[in-house]
Amino acid sequence: MKKVQNIVIGFGKGGKTLTKFLAQRGEEVLVVEKSQQMYGGTCINIACLPSKRLVTEAARGTDFATAIKGKIEMVAQLRNKNYHMLADEETVTVLDGTAHFTGNHTIAVETATGTEEYEGGRIFTNTGATPNIPAIPGLKDSQALLTSTTAMELPELPARLVIIGAGYIGLEFAAMFASFGAQVTVLDHHATFLPREDDDVAAMVKENLAKLGVEIKMGVAIKKVTDEAGQAVVRYEEQGNEQGVSADKILVAAGRHPVTENLGLENTDIQLTDQGAIKVDPHLHTTVPNVWAIGDAKGGPQFTYISLDDFRIIKDELFGDGTRQTTNRGVVPTSVFIEPPLSQVGLTEKQAQAAGKDYQLFKLPVAAIPKAKVLKDQRGMLKMLVDPATKEIIGATIYAPESHEIINMVALAMRAKLPYTMLRDQIYTHPTISEGFNDLLKKPVK
Numbered sequence: 001m002k003k004v005q006n007i008v009i010g011f012g013k014g015g016k017t018l019t020k021f022l023a024q025r026g027e028e029v030l031v032v033e034k035s036q037q038m039y040g041g042t043c044i045n046i047a048c049l050p051s052k053r054l055v056t057e058a059a060r061g062t063d064f065a066t067a068i069k070g071k072i073e074m075v076a077q078l079r080n081k082n083y084h085m086l087a088d089e090e091t092v093t094v095l096d097g098t099a100h101f102t103g104n105h106t107i108a109v110e111t112a113t114g115t116e117e118y119e120g121g122r123i124f125t126n127t128g129a130t131p132n133i134p135a136i137p138g139l140k141d142s143q144a145l146l147t148s149t150t151a152m153e154l155p156e157l158p159a160r161l162v163i164i165g166a167g168y169i170g171l172e173f174a175a176m177f178a179s180f181g182a183q184v185t186v187l188d189h190h191a192t193f194l195p196r197e198d199d200d201v202a203a204m205v206k207e208n209l210a211k212l213g214v215e216i217k218m219g220v221a222i223k224k225v226t227d228e229a230g231q232a233v234v235r236y237e238e239q240g241n242e243q244g245v246s247a248d249k250i251l252v253a254a255g256r257h258p259v260t261e262n263l264g265l266e267n268t269d270i271q272l273t274d275q276g277a278i279k280v281d282p283h284l285h286t287t288v289p290n291v292w293a294i295g296d297a298k299g300g301p302q303f304t305y306i307s308l309d310d311f312r313i314i315k316d317e318l319f320g321d322g323t324r325q326t327t328n329r330g331v332v333p334t335s336v337f338i339e340p341p342l343s344q345v346g347l348t349e350k351q352a353q354a355a356g357k358d359y360q361l362f363k364l365p366v367a368a369i370p371k372a373k374v375l376k377d378q379r380g381m382l383k384m385l386v387d388p389a390t391k392e393i394i395g396a397t398i399y400a401p402e403s404h405e406i407i408n409m410v411a412l413a414m415r416a417k418l419p420y421t422m423l424r425d426q427i428y429t430h431p432t433i434s435e436g437f438n439d440l441l442k443k444p445v446k
Helices: 013-024 042-046 048-060 064-087 168-180 199-212 304-319 349-354 370-375 403-415 436-440
Strands: 002-009 029-033 092-096 098-103 106-111 114-125 129-131 160-164 183-188 215-218 220-228 231-238 241-247 249-252 256-258 291-293 334-336 342-346 360-365 381-386 393-399
Touching (some): 002 013, 013 064, 042 064, 092 106, 160 231, 183 241, 199 215, 231 249
Parallel strands (some): 002 029, 002 114, 160 249
Antiparallel strands (some): 106 114, 360 381, 381 393
């Protein structure tokens, strides 16, 4: 049994950033990663960066095979850079293997050459999340099955693609594959399209996806999947009628769940939530002292920037004043990389109404912004909600080109508790989408 000052299980964003920080302080860190294809974590290998690279290439009109080749080259470079970022540190050991707990502070690592055992002064679980596969008869065994990971490894574009799930991941892939030229059908059991978004925004998104050629069917019950003569057939029930759609590939986009299986947690006092995530307190402590959980493994929003903030919370506890917590992160912006991208922070109008919150509403069509004409994309709208008493922004939805950039400006204004007039009266460069705030915030519509 080897004693190690720090053990990090998983090479994801929060864990690798923490490892680098600890190493630069001269602390010893063992990083255990079960796949050499995951050095650097989910984001750079199978999620954020490769998917956004493909979205960008699709919008530029690049052919699918060329786009995939470029994505593979980019990921390989990033993976190598991330590996050496840690492995080249004198006090860091990167160990290829599968870890599981044997006690509250001990792990066994199965490697290619055998089993190694370690005791950690501190242990950080950073095992990420994995795609959900619904229990639909025939789906799991279908040769056409894709996940968000394998969909980005296809050597050629499927002519017909069925996507199960009309959530944000499903819609990103739907828009991307349709832009490359695939015939895309999206099936979802929920009755309402994008239920968390305002109805006017959701209607615009659905209309623009339809113009791309994406067919979206809500409120359907998928009965089974069969492989027939080189094709897959998805059979579903819609309004009491049984139907079927053929596809070359079926992409499951039904969410992701924390990776806690086979982690040996039954050998510890570490508890799980009802959703199967590792239970943590606001400082990311598990129910065992000196064991933390970082990123997707602990549940909650599955964003790489949340994992990065998890690192900040732990860093602040170990070497700061401990004031940072999950409960005081403040507002967290999000973006869905469809075309145009949909970005949001704070409350939507629907959420404000449900909470009985008084608000002023500002709206502006993207077509009113000169930069949209320059970009030849006048789709979408800007919406902002303001507290009438404080004049502070309580929420914004931006469905517009470059929204993923300017939503951060809104989030900053909200965190700083600035009055909305600061954005209204700001001098912006021209032409930009952000200068749309000058007109958006002139006069409320409600």
